[in-house]
Amino acid sequence: MHRELRRELWMALAITGGVAALAAVAGYPLAGVAAGLGLVAALSLRKLARLHRWLVRGRRAPIPELGGLWDEVIREIHRQDRDSERHKERLTGLFDRLQAAASVMPDAMVVLARHDVIEWANPPAERLLGLRIERDTGARIVHLIRDPAFGAYLAAGDYREPLILKGPVEPMAVTLQIIPFGANERLVMARDITHVKRLEDMRQHFVADVSHELRTPLTVLHGFLETFADLFEGQDGEVRSGIALMREQVERMRRLVDDLLALSRLETTPARAHDDVVDMGALLKGLADIATVLGADRGQRIEVENCGADLVGNVDELRSAFTNLVQNAVRHTPAGGSIRLVWRADASEGRFVVIDSGEGIAERHIPFLTQRFYRVDSDRSRASGGTGLGLAIVAKVLLRHDARLAVESVLGRGSTFTCVFPSSRLKFPPDPSRAPPPTV
Incomplete structure (x- = not known):
């Protein structure tokens, strides 16, 4: 390429010099230089015009022979054009194969x-x-x-x-x-997922039917154990401890059946089309009373914070979900610990928060807490009376209310469970400052 460029330059100088020499002999040296440069420019423009015609024809016409550096330029353009065509063909083939694969x-x-x-x-x-x-x-x-x-x-x-x-x-x-x-x-x-959905529906109905059928025999067993406890009152400790253990296990089964039925109802019944306005002040007071009763023998401190706004939803479902969170906090908070129930709301969202000073949860367990029967510690959960379904119920209720559950916890320092509701689920009290003036 450099050799061709030097040759072109020498040719241009030779043409210019020759024309200038002839003009000098005739007595016009400057005119000769100008004429030589004009001749060189004219030849270059002619070659450029031929190159342009070849490019306009789509580069499929025969390659013009222009000589010198111009031939090098045309060959380089032609080579890049061939490479581009091959690359385009490869991409087109790949796209066709991808479309064929996606079609099947x-x-x-x-x-x-x-x-x-x-x-x-x-x-x-x-x-x-x-x-x-x-x-x-x-x-x-x-x-x-x-x-x-x-x-x-x-x-x-x-x-x-x-x-x-x-x-x-x-x-x-x-x-x-x-x-x-x-x-x-x-x-x-x-x-x-029709097949999967059908199997899931079968599972839900099976769980609901079995749970419903178990309620009657468990109620009968519980009644007989109550009677046996009265009959054997004052007997030796082994009989009493046996009856107490049976009563405890029957009660645990009853709680499990109740939670299974509650979860089944949430999964199989549609959400209410028209929700009610939930008085959050009254609901928080009821939750605080439950926490006080459950933790009466532990000396736990119960604190309540209420922003004053109300929530739009199914009061029974929300009470069930919030009660599960409160019961978990009471179970896993040691004696003398504290539990805070907080309801905050602003123009963007509402938050129901349960904060405890309990034993906390390792970070690796947090993503799985809302799965059915998932237990952080099986022995601890059974000892505290948990069924492993409480947080699954909470997640289902929140989903039906366009809400979500956020969990933060540190081992040994407690946990924070937050139910986040969208602004569409909030109802604020009227602002007295915006009330119209009284009519006279």
Whole structure:
């Protein structure tokens, strides 16, 4: 390349020098230099015009022979063009293979461009989401999947948890998740979970039926043990301790059955369409009374803080969830410890907080606390009378109230359980300063 460039320069100088020499002989030295430079420029422009025509023709016409450095430039352009074409063919082949692989997947895949417009979808999207690929490509997906839950899920932007929807054909159930990528693009993935949902429904109904059937024999056993305790009062310690142990285990079974039934009701019954306004002051007082009674023999301090706002929801479900948190705090707080019940609310959210000075929970256990029958310490939980279902009930109740549970804990320093409610679930007392003036 450098050799060709030097040759071009020498040729230009030679042409200019020759024309200048002829002009000098004729008595016009400056005009000769100008004429030589003009001739060199004209030749260069002619070659440039031929290069331009070749580029405009798509570089598929025969390569022009321009000589010198121009041939080097054309060969380099041609080489890069071939490399680009090969790279484009590889990318096109890879894209075709990816599309073919996505088309044979059992899960639905839909690519959304800006404004949630359907850019591409695979065939299972027709069966699982009710789309028609040829007809619906280019349409907004919210105009085609009209379930309000899907619209809210898409607009919320929080896609950490999947959404379960009814499929286009009953009784199909579909789990759907959105994955953002690129610049304002999203990938919608859906899977048929009808079989899983059917098994889950069977499990829920089985647990509910068995728990319901167990209540009657447990009630009978409890009644007979009460009678035996009265009959054998004053007998030797072994008989009394045996009856006391049986009564304790029957009571534990009754609590377990009650929790199973409560959890089953939360899983199988729809949330109330019209919730009530819950008087948080009265609810906090009731919870404080429960904590005082449960911890009466431990000398625990119970503190209550109330912001004055109320909560919109199912009072029975909320009382059950909050009571479970309070009972856990009492069970795992030692004698002389403290328990705080706090209700705070502002324009953005409401928080019901239970703070204890108990033994705390190791960080590795916190993500699993709301799983059924999960126990941090089995011996400790049984000794304290826990069933392993309390926090699962709390999580279900909060889910039905658009809320979430946050847990913070340090071993040996206590735990903080926070129920976070959205602002739509809050009701504040009227502001007297904004009241209209009295009419005269």
